[in-house]
Amino acid sequence: MTAGIPTPTIPNPVRPAFTPSGRDDTVIVNIGPSHPATHGTVQIIAELDGERVLRTDVHCGYLHRGFEKECEDHTWHNLIPYVDRLNYCSALINDFAYCDGVEQLMGIEITPRTKYLRTLLSEYSRICDHLTCVAASLMELGAMTAFLYLVTVRDAMYEHLAALTGARVTYSYGRIGGLAQDVPDGWFTRLEAILVEYETYVARVHAMVDRNRIFIDRLRNVGGISTADALHWGFTGPILRSTGVPRDLRRDTPYLAYAELDFDVPVGILGDNYDRYYVRMCEMDESVHMIRQLMAMMPEGPINVVDHRCVFPEKTLVYSEIESLINHFKLVMDGPSVPEGDIYVAHEAPNGELGFYIVSSGGGVPHKVHVRSPSFVHMGGVHRMLDGHQLADIVTTFGSVNMIGGECDR
Amino acid sequence: MLALAGRLKSEFAFDLFLDVTAVDWPGAPLRFEVVHHFYSTVHKVRVRVKQRVREAEPVVDSLVSLYGSAGYMERECHDMYGIRFRGNDDLRPILLYEGFQGHPLRKDYPKQLEQPLVPYRPPQRALEREL
Amino acid sequence: MTAHTKHASFEYLTTRKDELVGWARKFSLFPYPFVTACCAMEFMAVSASAYDTDRFGAALPRFSPRQADLLMVVGTVTQKQAPILLKVYEQMCEPKWVMAFGVCATSGGFYQNYASLPGIDRIIPVDVYVPGCPPRPEMVIDGIMRLQETIARGKHRIINDTF
Numbered sequence: 140m141t142a143g144i145p146t147p148t149i150p151n152p153v154r155p156a157f158t159p160s161g162r163d164d165t166v167i168v169n170i171g172p173s174h175p176a177t178h179g180t181v182q183i184i185a186e187l188d189g190e191r192v193l194r195t196d197v198h199c200g201y202l203h204r205g206f207e208k209e210c211e212d213h214t215w216h217n218l219i220p221y222v223d224r225l226n227y228c229s230a231l232i233n234d235f236a237y238c239d240g241v242e243q244l245m246g247i248e249i250t251p252r253t254k255y256l257r258t259l260l261s262e263y264s265r266i267c268d269h270l271t272c273v274a275a276s277l278m279e280l281g282a283m284t285a286f287l288y289l290v291t292v293r294d295a296m297y298e299h300l301a302a303l304t305g306a307r308v309t310y311s312y313g314r315i316g317g318l319a320q321d322v323p324d325g326w327f328t329r330l331e332a333i334l335v336e337y338e339t340y341v342a343r344v345h346a347m348v349d350r351n352r353i354f355i356d357r358l359r360n361v362g363g364i365s366t367a368d369a370l371h372w373g374f375t376g377p378i379l380r381s382t383g384v385p386r387d388l389r390r391d392t393p394y395l396a397y398a399e400l401d402f403d404v405p406v407g408i409l410g411d412n413y414d415r416y417y418v419r420m421c422e423m424d425e426s427v428h429m430i431r432q433l434m435a436m437m438p439e440g441p442i443n444v445v446d447h448r449c450v451f452p453e454k455t456l457v458y459s460e461i462e463s464l465i466n467h468f469k470l471v472m473d474g475p476s477v478p479e480g481d482i483y484v485a486h487e488a489p490n491g492e493l494g495f496y497i498v499s500s501g502g503g504v505p506h507k508v509h510v511r512s513p514s515f516v517h518m519g520g521v522h523r524m525l526d527g528h529q530l531a532d533i534v535t536t537f538g539s540v541n542m543i544g545g546e547c548d549r
Numbered sequence: 550m551l552a553l554a555g556r557l558k559s560e561f562a563f564d565l566f567l568d569v570t571a572v573d574w575p576g577a578p579l580r581f582e583v584v585h586h587f588y589s590t591v592h593k594v595r596v597r598v599k600q601r602v603r604e605a606e607p608v609v610d611s612l613v614s615l616y617g618s619a620g621y622m623e624r625e626c627h628d629m630y631g632i633r634f635r636g637n638d639d640l641r642p643i644l645l646y647e648g649f650q651g652h653p654l655r656k657d658y659p660k661q662l663e664q665p666l667v668p669y670r671p672p673q674r675a676l677e678r679e680l
Numbered sequence: 681m682t683a684h685t686k687h688a689s690f691e692y693l694t695t696r697k698d699e700l701v702g703w704a705r706k707f708s709l710f711p712y713p714f715v716t717a718c719c720a721m722e723f724m725a726v727s728a729s730a731y732d733t734d735r736f737g738a739a740l741p742r743f744s745p746r747q748a749d750l751l752m753v754v755g756t757v758t759q760k761q762a763p764i765l766l767k768v769y770e771q772m773c774e775p776k777w778v779m780a781f782g783v784c785a786t787s788g789g790f791y792q793n794y795a796s797l798p799g800i801d802r803i804i805p806v807d808v809y810v811p812g813c814p815p816r817p818e819m820v821i822d823g824i825m826r827l828q829e830t831i832a833r834g835k836h837r838i839i840n841d842t843f
Contacts, residue, residue, distance in 0.1 A: 152646035152666060152760045156639065173714055173764055175743040180716050180761065200644035201761045202717055205793035207629070208653055208660050220790065227718035271721065290728040297725065308721045308814050370564050370590065373618025384590070391593045481572075483586055483597060496584065498572050511568040511586070519621030545717055548644055645795075646760040653794050660793045667762040669802040 155184045156196040165193060170533065172201045178275050179544040181518065183525070183533065190529050195522045199515065202544040210508040214474025215241055215315060215449070218508070223309040225510060226546040228271045229264035231300075232488050233546075234313030237508075239394065240484035240495040241315045244477050245448065252440045253317050258396040259433040260312070261486070262426040263330075266337070267296050268489035268541075269419045276416070276538025277348065280357055285347055288340045295333050302326065315475060316450040317443030327434055334427050341423065348416075355413065362524040362536035363411035372520025376491025376513055378540065381418045382410030388487035399436070400429050415539040449475035474503025483511075490514055490541055514547035550600060550610040551636070554585070558615055563587040563596060566616035569623060571630040575656045580604040583632055585612075602632070611636035629654035701836045705775070706828040707737035712748035714768060717755030719782035719814040731817040736824050745771040750827070751804075756784035757797045769804045775836070777807045777827055782814050789813060 155167075171182040180201035186193045206225065210218045222237045223230040235257045242249060249257075274289035297307040303322055304310035312319050348354050364374070366382040379386055385404040389397040405421035407414025443450045447466055456463035479501040485494040491513030500506040517540050524536050557563040567586035574580060579601035587596045602609060611634035612619040623634045624643040631652040634640065642649060646666065651658050681695040681703065695703075711733075715723055727733055727741070734740075742748040745768045757765055769778070780800055783789040786809045788798035800806060807830060810823035 152763060154641055154647055156641070172761065173768060175741075178715070178720070198643070200642070200646070201758060201764075202756060203644040203758055203760065203795050204717075204756050204791045205653065205660075205795035208658075208793050208795075209791065211656075212660055224718050227721055271724070275724075287729050290724055291730060294725055294728070294730045307725075307816065308718060371617045373566055373616065375565070386590055391590075481584075483568075483595065485567075485595075492567065492588075494568060494586070496568065496570060496586070507570075507572050509568070509570040515621065515625070516618050519618055523617075658794070662794050663759065664794070665759055665762065665797075667766050667803050670805075672801075 153182065153198045157186065157194065162188075164188065168530070172198075175279075178279075178538070179542050179547070181537075181542060181544070181547070183537075185525070185530070185533070187530060190531070192525055192528055192530060192533065195525045195533075197518050197521055199518050199542075200548050202548040204545075204549065206510070206549040207508060210505055212504070214503045215477055215505060216470070216474060218505070219313060220309065220311045223311050224545050225512065225549065226268070226488060226490070226493070226514075226543045227308055228543060229268035229489050230309050231260045231264040231312060232486060232493065234310065235261055235395070236484060236486035236488070236493050237495050237497075238313040238315050239486065240482055240497045241449075241475075241477060243484060244480055244482050244497060244499055245315075245446075245475075246478075247316050247444055247446055247449070249317065250441055250444055251438045252321075253442045254396050255433055255437050256318060256322070256442070257313070258400070259430055259437070261395065262429045262433070263296065263300070265489045266423050266426050267293055267300075269423045270296075272489075272538070272541040273344075273416065273419055276535065276541075277344075279534050279538050280354065282348065282354075285344045288344055292333075292337050292340045295336060299326075299329055299333055302329075314443070314450070316446050317441075321442050327437075330430070330434065334430065337423075337427065341420070345420065357532075357535055358413035358416060358539075359411060360409065361412045361528055361532045362415075362539065363409050364524055365410065368523060369410065369520075372523060373516040374491065374520060375516070376487070376489070377415055377418045377422065378410075378491065378517065380404065381407035381414035383408055388485055388492060392485075394486060396433070400432055402429050412535050412539045449477075476503060477501070477505075485511070488513060490543065490546070491517070493546075510546070510549055512546040512549065514542045514544075515549075518542060518547055550585075550598070551612065551614070553598065554587075554610075554612050554615055557587055557596065557598075561589065562591040563589045565590055566612060566618050566622075567595070569612075569619065569626055571626055571632050571654075573630065573654065573656045577601075578603070581607050581630060581632060583609050583626070607631055608633045608635055610634070613637050628652070631655070697839045698834070698836055699832070701839065702832040702834060705836070706831040709736075709738040709750045709777070709824070709827075710740060710742045710748045711738055711750040711752045711779075712743070712745050712768070712772065713741050713752050713754055714765060715752075715754045716757060716761060717782075717784065719755040719784075722814040722817060722820065723752070723754045723781065726817045726820045731821065733821065733824060736821065736828065738824050745769075746773060748772060749776050751776065751778045752781050753778065753785040753800050754781040756782075756789070756791060757800050758795050759797060760795075762797050762803055765800065766803050777831070778804055779823060779827060780806045780809045781820065781823075783811045784813070786811055 172180045182198040184196040222233045225233045270289045270293045274286045278286035301307045304312040369379050387404045402425045452463035457467045477499040481498040483496045485492050494511030496509040498507040565588040569585050572582040585598040627640045628645045780786045808827045
């Protein structure tokens, strides 16, 4: 121990929901919050009878970074980087959902090219997210090869997105009323090459995992949940779809360009871990299908709307005429003026319904930005999938739920 | 509120409880606005229910008896705004920690007021460590 | 370290004890990934095949602090997480090094509010800071190499009069 650090008595930040039940044959085990099986920071306090989990108490909040408080301190534009870091596996979807909300409050109709680009990038992000989730949960079962294959593809996608946005993980690419910039030359050609590469690698993973006895034994009939239970606990996204309900916001309440696309909503049968794995794999294929359609129908044209309330003027104009200079100055210092009102906007994020409840009191700073994050709601019901199974199944079930700390704890 | 939510669930098939949060309007006679969102997977529509409560008595009905998902969200709302939910016995801190004083999303909570659990070290100087 | 040749072939080395120990230690880093937030995505990329920290002798993550000597704090540490980080650090055996991976671990980044810790050096000593939000893998590798230099240059406490 390095000299100079006194050893303080560290208080426990959480209080478990239950005390030992009085039975002398059960044991209480603490898993997390820094534990390889809980990718992300979550703590599970489980009471065990032998290897069987009797009941669990899931604690989150270890990554509560004060997102909503920061939002109330920044202008509508400046908080876009914070929005990015909610679900950092698919940051673009958060961007676009937030921008969509503000645009609806302001009554802005985005340009066709932006609409299609946002749809394309949402699907691209969805692939990244599912790749991460499947890779991590397979690695936890020992499939290092599958992990390396999937991360190789994901890395190609990250570099490709970095060519567009300038960052590999957290892009800050959405803007209110448009996007940061148009796609560079040759971007779509490279995209098609990556999609082909994706298909090669994912086919290998399918071949290794789908009919593998070890995986079927570990995943089938583990962590199952019924449709009624899933709805009761507020589950959305792949978890709800794995129980057999084709509920997908892209289909039910279409936004962006989803109404014009041809795609299927993959569903499972039993709602167990295997179904969740398979639904995610199928959704990635659907996303690839959608990206190809979107590339074919991508219109030309501007990406930003002409609206001085929120869109920055051209840099050349800022330097040459006073009106644009003042406009730029006001947008930076005061923020865009969003009319008074509130709105709830929901997009289908990779994990489920990502909702933004935005309240404006008429200024350049939001009065409140609240996130309805799927991961947080899933954590509220995950004990339904853990209880009654083996201790080792916590690892697989937790991996298939794909809890993302930034989004869960905000 | 509980009766209204019960009707929404049984008569209008609002089977998915999406969200509960609060909005702080400092200075208003009824300071907190508690906002619920529901969704119907049958009709594919959303509904938003708002109710105002006084600062002195921020109590609303809990919906845990109708929707399991309400439990966590009500705990979060309690953490952030200090809204109490009648009928939810488990309002332990969820995003915050035991011993945190106050409710950070209230407008009168200073943004940078920290309540550290671990006492801070003095600032570190470069190359002070011995290996 | 200098290699000496007497009769046209390599015969013996001269070195200082500190240098020898540092050379051995710098290539056997066992990281404990204290992974919390966004930077985890880049941590996965760094440890996977494209960037591969194995080339620097820092490959195998040990998920037990007792078996690790490099604590990589990957991502934001909040006030709620701080006691856990401190406990993990205290459980690690000497010698141990700490890397602050990403700007949140370095200084709190743009989360300057009630919930986040303004840099992990407020609770534990840090040896190398890797800024970036999140840092690119090349930056992480650079951080590891700089840490290796520090280890190689440093004084090691196991060197004493008897050794």
